[in-house]
Amino acid sequence: xxxxxxxxxxxxxxxxxxxxxxxxxxxxxxxxxxxxxxxxxxxxxxxxxxxxxxxxxxxxxxxxxxxxxxxxxxxxxxxxxxxxxxxxxxxxxxxxxxxxxxxxxxxxxxxxxxxxxxxxxxxxxxxxxxxxxxxxxxxxxxxxxxxxxxxxxxxxxxxxxxxxxxxxxxxxxxxx
Numbered sequence: 001x002x003x004x005x006x007x008x009x010x011x012x013x014x015x016x017x018x019x020x021x022x023x024x025x026x027x028x029x030x031x032x033x034x035x036x037x038x039x040x041x042x043x044x045x046x047x048x049x050x051x052x053x054x055x056x057x058x059x060x061x062x063x064x065x066x067x068x069x070x071x072x073x074x075x076x077x078x079x080x081x082x083x084x085x086x087x088x089x090x091x092x093x094x095x096x097x098x099x100x101x102x103x104x105x106x107x108x109x110x111x112x113x114x115x116x117x118x119x120x121x122x123x124x125x126x127x128x129x130x131x132x133x134x135x136x137x138x139x140x141x142x143x144x145x146x147x148x149x150x151x152x153x154x155x156x157x158x159x160x161x162x163x164x165x166x167x168x169x170x171x172x173x174x175x176x
Contacts, residue, residue: 018083018127018128018131018132018133018135019126019127019128019133020127021087021089021126021127022087022124022125022126022127023083023086023087023088023124023125023126023127023130023131024086024087024088024103024119024121024123024124024125025040025041025042025044025119025123025124025125025129025130026039026040026041026044026046026085026086026105026119026130027039027040027041027086027130027131027139027141028051028082028083028085028086029082029137029138029139030078030079030081030082030137031139034050034051035050035051035059035063035082035085036048036049036050036051036139037049037050037051037105037107038139038140039130039139039140039141041125041129041130042125044119044123046105046107046117047107047109047113047115047117048107048109049107049108049109049110049115050107050108050109051085051105051106051107052106052107052108052114053105053106054085054091054096054103054104054105054106055091055096055097055098055103055104056104057096059085062084062085062091062094062096063081065094065095065096066081066084066090066094069084069090069094078137079135079137080135080137083127083131083135086127086130086131087127088103088121088124091103101120101121101122102118102119102120102121103118103119103121104116104117104118104119105117105118105119129141148163149161149162149163150162
């Protein structure tokens, strides 16, 4: 279904069923031009840093294979795409699962040290713990903007409008 609805490149991004899937207890987020491991769930400990490879496959190769399953703009695909890296079923469907019942991640920390992290595929959590339904792409899954719309008058130069999030739970801030 994700692939079918992504075909027209029409911007519909609510196709990853965050509320109904289980993922490994790792939160991956696109930061700049790389994907970072930014958070974990439960008792899982892992080094924070840049994700280099999954199951021995360079990240770029996995991202290229996942492209046809992600709808929306290039920027939105970078926000929602990293959930596929923590979802064992998606990795298997894309052809990047491991031969064992584990998934292995290669992570480079801020000092350049590389660590291989193995997580058992049966050790999953509900995706909504780490990837909220309205995924925002921030390091912490519980992030919420202080305000949904910030308008500033630049004294004759015009107005600037900042939208920290397109998800407005009250459905009133954007209208105002």
